[in-house]
Amino acid sequence: MNPVPETNGDDTGSASAPAAPAPINLGKDDAPTVLGKLRSLVQDKTRFEPQDITPLAEDDVLQDFALQANYTLDARLEQRHINGYFTPSASDHCCASHDVVPLAQAHTRDRLRRAAGKLSTALNSTGHAYDAVLDGVYLGHAVKQWHLDSCNSCAGHGRVNCTTCYGSTTETCWNCRGGRTVSCDAYGCYGSGKVSCSYCHASGFVMENVAEQVMVEVPTTVYENGGSRTSYHTEWRTQYRNVQRTCHHCNFGKVTCNTCHGGGSVNCGTCRASGSITCRTCNGVGDLQCNPCDGSGKVGDAAWVDVHVAPAYSVSLPKQAPDDAHRIREKEGVRSLAALASSLQLSKVSIYDEDLPQEVDALYAGKLRIVRLDAACNGEAHHLVAYGSDLRWLTLDDIVEKLLRGDLKALSDALAGSLDDGLFSSHIQGLLTPLRDVAASELNADVIEAVLSGEAEHAHAAVVSADYASNVRTCVLGALRQVYTRLAKQFWWKGALAALAAAIGVWFFFGRGMGAAAGLLATGAAWLLFKRQVKAVLAEALGGDKQAERAMLIAGKGGRHRLAYTLVLAPAIAVALGAGYGLPLRQRASTAPVPALASAPVAPHVARVPLDASATKALKLYENGDKTQALAMLDVLVKKGNADAYGLYGWMTLMGEGQPKQPGQATPTAQERQARHADAKPWITRALAKNDSYALAAKGVMLAEGWQEQRNMPRALALLKQSAQKGNTEAMHLLGLYHVRGVQMPVNNKEARKWFTMAADKGSAGDIYNLGLMDWEGAGLRRPDRASAMQRWKIAASMGEERAIKAVAQGKP
Structure with missing residues (x-):
């Protein structure tokens, strides 16, 4: 309790305190019984009946104890520097400068006596709580001694010359x-x-x-008669x-x-x-304004005495108090014990040293209810102790734990027996009955959830031991893992079969990319069905959906469902991805038959060239992805001197596209690549005269990469832009790559996104995937947009882009 400091010198009033509730005195007829509380615990938190516990004897007593409150008084001298803005009250006293501190100290004895008397009166007042006095100022000053003189710094004017301009402004x-x-x-x-x-x-x-x-x-040359002269x-x-x-x-x-x-x-x-x-x-x-006097022109000192109080509390028991009373005192603190007391009343207040009081003691007499119960359960006698107005348990003598240990042992034996069933066993009936008995006691579920949550003290710590809590957690989590795993052994092939059927069905109409996506969706649906099956089995075994959901939550917190989910998901995902990669690509049917050459038989890996070959048809084959056929047709055209074929032929030769690869063929060496670049350069140079888009793109790549040319990135970008403006998708793709990677120039995500978007609009699956990567990483955006990235990858996957298929399957690039 901290009263407001006095300012008028009136110390006769007592300190105000919040009204405390009247002491509680429990009669025998109104008090709750330990037997009733124990039976309620058994009925509410276990599957057993209250009648399983039989009372033998009960001792209900009120234990005396003493609560001592010691208040230490400390008179502290407070000093402050003041200026002309100080406003004294009617009780404050003006004195000489050298008398300020001595006159304030002279009030010390009187202030201590007044504080002690005021505290004694407050403690003896009706309804005063034992802990109503708080640490801090208890009795504020009544009189301030003060003195003011003219300020030496400003000679009483409140202003001083400026230290910078010395008054010159x-x-x-x-x-x-x-x-x-x-x-x-x-x-x-x-x-x-x-x-x-x-x-x-x-x-x-x-x-x-x-x-x-x-x-x-x-x-000058003149031609005459078939000859010439110059x-x-x-x-x-x-x-x-x-x-x-x-x-x-x-x-x-x-x-x-x-x-x-x-x-x-x-x-x-x-x-x-x-x-x-x-x-x-x-x-x-x-x-400037004078700092010492704050512009008032006067400075001085003030002093006064405040009385502080520091309370301390302790509890003592009579010498003949039983051991369980001492255990209760050690378990509960002073404030908790006072709150649990049946009654707590003031016995006496003592003031030490009336002349210079510095300590005040208050002694309270309290009574604490202690109930001792002897009861029998399953033929065994138990001694239980509860205390306080709300009957807190001091000891239950393992009476509830022994009821529960029978169910726990049956579950432990069933779990041990299940380990000998073999690796491929999928029977679960032997585990469900003991698991139902253990789960039927709500106390077990509370204890397991508390342990899994990492709480310092598990739930119902006063009812069951830490050893029991650890055992019930181990057995229940082990049983749930067996239930999950054995159900997964029954279910896994169904999920894999559903994924395969979905992948093949969608592949037949939309291609293998969409087939793989459909297989993955079927895998997710199978996982949801498996969870429903687990819930149905647990609900039937444990007696309801609520109990099943709680058991599944416990299994999830303990991580005991991971192996089962792996058994269900892994085969289905493997089947879906295998179908996506293993099923053949579906090609569009040609609108017209391609006539065969009436020449010698074509060697293996050599494409047949139609008789009506043209640069336009070769370009269409290239854009449709048939690069081997396109290169074979272009090879025939360039040998015939068809200038329209030079650009695309030079591009494909430069990039090594359309070349049939033999099984086991290694990556081209640096010498082979240089030879390829040298072969492509003449064709590219000839096509540049016709401003061919593929020739422009090829020349740009050569300048950018330093292939047969001196590196010149500005010129390379200019040529690639000219090609892109003619609608060349390859040039758009390269411009996007160079800008996003910062090849010999700063990274420009905005420009890269522009060129990738133009290529994607023309149907480039690879550039749709690249836009998805930029969305995933937030390149060129304020923040990553992973929903947009996944949507783009699904589109690219439907077009057969393998990187997109993999990204959709694993949910990330």
Whole structure:
């Protein structure tokens, strides 16, 4: 209890305290019984009946105890510096400066006596709680001793001269240091008075195009009678060449600065060339408020005495108190024991040293209800002890635990027997009956959930031991794991069969990418059906859906369902992905039959070329993915001199596309790749004359990668953009890759996203997948958009993109 400090000197009133409830005195007829509480526990938390417990004898007593509250009083001298804004109260006393502290200390004895009397009165008042007095100030000051003098710093004026301008209201300019001018800050000058010449770029020389007359011999050829003759004559022709000349606009690359006109300095803009500015400390006033007196003109001291209180509590028992009473005192704290007491009343208040009281003691007499019950259960006698107004258990003598241990032993034996059934056993009936008996006791479920949650003290710690809690957790989790695993052994082939059927059915209509996705969806559906089957089995065994859901929650917290889920999901996922990769690609039927060449038999791995081959047909084959047939057709066309085929042929040769690969063929060596690039270059050069889009793209790649060309990334990007503007999907793809990877230039996700989007709009499955990757990582976006990424990958997977199929299957790239 912390009363408000006194300010008027009136100490006669008692301290106010919150009203405490009247002492509780329980009669024998109104008090709850230990036997009733025990039977309620058995009925509510176990599967057993209350009649299984038979009372033998009961001893209900009120144990005496003493609660002592010790209050230590401490009179503390408080001192403060004050100024002219101090407002004394009517009881405060003005005195000489040297008398402030002594006069305040003189009140110490009186304040302690008043505080002790006030505390004694409060403790003896009706309804005062034993712990109503709180640590802190108990009796505030009644009188302040104070004194004020004129401030020496400002001589009582409250203002002092400014420490910067010393009353002049101005200070030296900080920019020019009073010099009124500063160095010229114009670009290139920086105080020199000269800047670079813009005509010659500071070199002092310019290039001029000079015309010259030169004599050349001009041949003339005349054709006559199937022969020819050549004659020569001279002509004067004008030629132009670049000549370096001295720049006449500057002097060795420098010209006079227009800002400072060659002087190298300009007028200070801060002080406007005056050399001084308004004082920044006093804002031009010339003086400042005095800090010691805060502008009041007076300073001094004040002192007073406050009385603080520090309460301490302890509990004691009579010498003849039984052992269980001492155990209760050690288990419960002072405040908890006082709250559990049947009654708690003040016996006496003692003040030590009436002349200079520094301690006040209050002694309370309390009574604590202790009930001792002797009971029999299953032919065994037990001694139980409960205490307090709410009958908390001190000991249950394992009476409830022994009831539950029979069910736990039966479950443990069934679990041990199940381990000998063999690896492929799927029978669960032998586990369900003992599991039902253990789960029927709600106390077991409470204990397991508390242990799995990592609580420091498991639920019902006063009812069952930590050893029992550990055993019931081990047995129940082991039984649930066996139930999950054995049901999974019965179910796994059904999920795998459903995934295979879904994958084949969808593949027949939409291709293997969509078939793999359908198989994965069927796997998820099979997993949900398996969970429903587990819930149905547990609900039938445990007696309801609520009990089954609680058992599944316990299995989930303990991680005992992981092996079963692996057995159900792994075969189904493997079947779905195997079908996605193993089923053949479905090709669109050709609209017209391709006539065969009437030439010699075609060797293995060599594509047949139709008689009506053309560059347009080769391009369509390339875009439809039949690159081997396209290359074979282009090879025939370029040998016939078809200029329209040069560009695509050069591109495919450069990139190594359409070449049939033999089984076990290794990756091309660096020499083989260089030879391929050299073979492609002439065809690309010829096609560039026709501005072919594939030739432009191929030339761009050669410049970007340094293949048969000097690296030139700006030129490479320009050529690729020209190709992309002609609708070339490969050029769009390469532009996106170069920008997203930052090849010889900064990474530009926005530009990469633009080119990938253009390629995706033209049906490029690989670029749809790349856009999904950028969405997944948030490249070019404010934040990652993984829902959009997964949607793009599903589209690409339906088009047969293998990377997208894998990303959809595993839920990430």
